[in-house]
Structures are given as C-alpha cells and as structure tokens.
Amino acid sequence: AQSVTQPDIHITVSEGASLELRCNYSYGATPYLFWYVQSPGQGLQLLLKYFSGDTLVQGIKGFEAEFKRSQSSFNLRKPSVHWSDAAEYFCAVWGGATNKLIFGTGTLLAVQP
Amino acid sequence: KAGVTQTPRYLIKTRGQQVTLSCSPISGHRSVSWYQQTPGQGLQFLFEYFSETQRNKGNFPGRFSGRQFSNSRSEMNVSTLELGDSALYLCASSLNRQETQYFGPGTRLLVL
Numbered sequence: 001a002q003s004v005t006q007p008d009i010h011i012t013v014s015e016g017a018s019l020e021l022r023c024n025y026s027y028g029a030t031p032y033l034f035w036y037v038q039s040p041g042q043g044l045q046l047l048l049k050y051f052s053g054d055t056l057v058q059g060i061k062g063f064e065a066e067f068k069r070s071q072s073s074f075n076l077r078k079p080s081v082h083w084s085d086a087a088e089y090f091c092a093v094w095g096g097a098t099n100k101l102i103f104g105t106g107t108l109l110a111v112q113p
Numbered sequence: 114k115a116g117v118t119q120t121p122r123y124l125i126k127t128r129g130q131q132v133t134l135s136c137s138p139i140s141g142h143r144s145v146s147w148y149q150q151t152p153g154q155g156l157q158f159l160f161e162y163f164s165e166t167q168r169n170k171g172n173f174p175g176r177f178s179g180r181q182f183s184n185s186r187s188e189m190n191v192s193t194l195e196l197g198d199s200a201l202y203l204c205a206s207s208l209n210r211q212e213t214q215y216f217g218p219g220t221r222l223l224v225l
Contacts, residue, residue, distance in 0.1 A: 090156065
C-alpha cells in the first residue's frame with residue numbers, strides 16, 4: 001500500500017539558515033509527489049510537485065525538492081529560511097487509481113530570530 | 114482566477130445534528146475531492162467527485178456523504194454528528210482526474 005513518512009514532527013531553524021525536510025514514500029510505480037504548506041488556520045498551498053523528468057524540481061517561495069528513487073525520498077530544501085516560512089509542511093504521494101492524495105503526518109517548522 | 118472557496122469557514126454544531134459544507138472549485142476544474150484533517154488522524158481522504166458522480170470513497174461511515182452539481186460545485190453532508198467529527202474539512206479541486214489538486218481554506222467544524 002502507498003504511504004508517506006515524514007520522520008521529523010517538529011524542526012526549529014534560525015532565520016537565514018538552510019532547511020531540509022525529509023520525506024520517504026512507498027509506492028509501487030513511478031510516484032507523483034507533492035509538497036504542500038499549511039499556515040495556522042489555513043488550507044494547503046502547493047509548493048511544488050514531481051511527475052517525471054528532472055529529479056530536482058523548483059517551487060514557489062524559493063523551495064526546491066529532489067526526487068531520489070533509490071532512496072524512495074523526496075526531501076524539501078530551502079537555502080535561507082525566512083520567518084514567514086514558519087508553518088506545517090506536508091509531503092504527499094498520489095494514490096494512483098484511487099485518485100487521492102496520501103499525506104505524511106507533517107513537519108511543523110519553527111523559525112527563531 | 115479565483116481559488117477554491119469553501120463555506121462556511123467556521124461552524125459549531127451539537128451532537129446528533131447534521132451539517133452541510135459547500136465547496137466551489139476553481140473555474141474550469143471538474144474534479145472535487147474532500148479531506149478531513151484532525152490532530153490525531155492527520156489528513157484523510159473522504160471522497161472524490163467528477164462529472165456529478167462519486168468516483169472514490171475513503172474509509173468513513175455512511176454518515177458522510179456528498180454530491181456534485183452540474184457546475185462542479187460540491188457539497189458534503191455529515192448526519193448524526195459525533196464529537197469525533199470535529200475537524201478541518203478541506204476541499205480540493207483539479208482540472209481533471211489525476212491532476213494536481215488545489216485546496217481551499219477549509220471549514221472548521223466543532224461538534225459540542
């Protein structure tokens with residue numbers, strides 16, 4: 001069965017520091033992968049997606065993610081974090097024929113000055 | 114182009130009541146999916162509608178139902194509310210099935 005694991009429940013980084021959020025997936029075929037961000041009290045905003053092709057994908061707000069098939073990973077990165085990046089981040093894999101997104105448990109990012 | 118809109122944004126109900134939530138997809142989008150988000154269970158798929166037909170349903174009791182209209186707008190209904198139904202209900206739309214899903218702001222339901 002398809003699944004997504006986000007090993008880090010909570011991460012704190014200093015403003016200006018680099019960021020990497022981990023995501024591992026389980027999926028039988030070539031996965032469609034997504035990162036969404038959720039600010040408090042808000043819905044989910046799409047940061048970036050991977051369907052095929054270049055394994056390094058660029059998204060909005062300066063985020064990027066790298067698909068590594070050998071490691072079943074799709075980690076999200078940002079070179080320099082801003083205080084406004086504090087939010088919860090969700091990795092998701094598309095569930096194939098069920099046409100649903102399967103989400104990880106999320107990583108809550110705190111940014112300290 | 115306007116995003117996905119959901120109404121109402123907040124709702125307080127008591128146990129045993131029923132509730133209807135509404136979702137208007139992005140203009141031109143034909144597929145609408147619903148998700149429930151709770152602190153304990155995370156984000157869980159409820160159902161998907163396309164061309165006014167339910168295409169998939171998640172592992173939820175029959176108290177949860179929905180429908181889609183000819184203009185692609187969708188509603189979900191929860192009957193006989195339970196305390197555990199308190200959650201953020203998110204609607205997502207996509208151009209067609211198997212396309213990127215874009216989410217609305219959600220409806221926060223509190224059951225007392």
